[in-house]
Amino acid sequence: MSQPSRSASTPASARPSPADSTDVFDHGVEHEQVVFAQDPASGLRAIIAVHSTALGPALGGTRFYPYASTADALRDVLALSRGMTYKAAVAGLDLGGGKAVIIGDPTADKSEALLRAYGRFVESLAGRYYTACDVGTYSPDMDLIGRETGYVTGRTAAVGGAGDSxxxxxxxxxxxxxxxxxxxxxxxxxxxxxxxxxxxxxxxxxxxxxxxxxxxxxxxxxxxxxxxxxxxxxxxxxxxxxxxxxxxxxxxxxxxxxxxxxxxxxxxxxxxxxxxxxxxxxxxxxxxxxxxxxxxxxxxxxxxxxxxxxxxAGGLIQVDDEREGAHGFDFERARARTAGIYxxxxxxxxxxxxxxxxxxxxxxxxxxxxxxxxxxxxxxxxx
The missing domain is CATH 3.40.50.720 (NAD(P)-binding Rossmann-like Domain)
Structure with a gap:
């Protein structure tokens, strides 16, 4: 059983920002797992960050963005994944926090081969991390990723998914x-x-x-x-x-x-x-x-x-309904849960x-x- 990182019990005012570090072992950044993924054949360069699985598997979207450097991408994924832990916790979901980034221009670099290679890396984490849409990725992309892994949400309605979160x-x-x-x-x-x-x-x-x-x-x-x-x-x-x-x-x-x-x-x-x-x-x-x-x-x-x-947190609630629903995604059920954000x-x-x-x-x-x-x-x- 993975325990919550110490950052989960440190006051925000005293907690160092992941944006201040490019080394996950520096400055108190205590993510459970950070995976660098590379597939030269398709051009994939990605980072998957699992911040915490204290409440359940980590779930968070995949951002496809032309970062200026790997260090910039790492800073972003560390900060975003930590935020997902807190988002899931305060929303009352049985989920941990994770996030992924693919380094590149989605309008030029995205391809079926790249997305499927990325899906294989998600699959290699064996359910510790579920992915979904984020900046630069869309539901049809999740369908392609889903041809390589079951640990994906936010797929199109045509394949039983929740669609655009x-x-x-x-x-x-x-x-x-x-x-x-x-x-x-x-x-x-x-x-x-x-x-x-x-x-x-x-x-x-x-x-x-x-x-x-x-x-x-x-x-x-x-x-x-x-x-x-x-x-x-x-x-x-x-x-x-x-x-x-x-x-x-x-x-x-x-x-x-x-x-x-x-x-x-x-x-x-x-x-x-x-x-x-x-x-x-x-x-x-x-x-x-x-x-x-x-x-x-x-x-x-x-x-x-x-x-x-x-x-x-509404998007997270939406894709979690797709992940959990015994009889498939139910939009009205997810919308009612989202209304609880008020x-x-x-x-x-x-x-x-x-x-x-x-x-x-x-x-x-x-x-x-x-x-x-x-x-x-x-x-x-x-x-």
């Missing part, structure tokens, strides 16, 4: 945003709390586009930006009332009630916090805090921060207020408590 990721962020907005403004009707509010969405790709749909239906005024013109064009076509600005800097400087970072990590820097007019930050991007001290700056600025790994977000914000700590610390404490309690019980049963 961004659908419920966006819904979960929306549920968490309603809870955070209710906490910030004290509105009695959570269904109407975003009506008339101005929400800025940075990144309208997979998840952000679906989030825009929920926000417009809720009556919010939505402002968006993205580095990809195609993503902006698609949002403009689907939601003509949405306002587009030219950059994230411009979006952050806009008068907002809610800011939703939905692109890559590190969105909340000292400079962004100092500039933001938004009262609430709630988005889908992973690892939004640029460094450990930012959570305190957010709190001091009077911003209600809904921790990313709390609100973006209550979880409320619990985190209430814990932060009662403990007088930033919400990111409160979320860590709730996750760590479950890892300790349930992980210990699982160890007793499994020996």
């Amino acid at each position: 961004s659908v419920l990721t966006a819904y979960g962020v929306f549920c968490g945003m309603r809870a955070a907005a209710e906490h910030a403004w004290g509105d009695a009707d959570p269904a109407a709390v975003l009506d008339g509010r101005t929400v800025g969405v940075a990144g309208v790709g997979k998840v952000g586009r679906h989030l825009v749909g929920h926000l417009t239906q809720a009556g919010a005024e939505v402002v968006v930006t993205d580095v990809a013109q195609g993503a902006l064009d698609r949002v403009r076509e689907e939601y003509p009332r949405v306002r587009v600005v030219g950059s994230t800097d411009e979006l952050v400087a806009t008068e907002l009630d809610v800011y939703a970072p939905c692109a890559l990590g590190g969105a909340l820097t000292d400079e962004v916090v100092a500039t933001l007019s938004a009262r609430v930050v709630c988005g889908a991007a992973n690892n939004q805090l640029a460094h450990d001290g930012v959570d305190k700056l957010v709190e001091e600025a009077g911003i209600v921060y809904a921790p990313d790994f709390v609100v973006n 209550d979880t977000t409320r619990a985190v914000l209430e814990r932060a207020a009662s403990d007088d700590v930033p919400s990111a610390v409160a979320a860590d404490r709730l996750a760590e408590q479950r890892i300790r309690d349930v992980g210990r019980l699982r160890g007793i049963w499994l020996g």
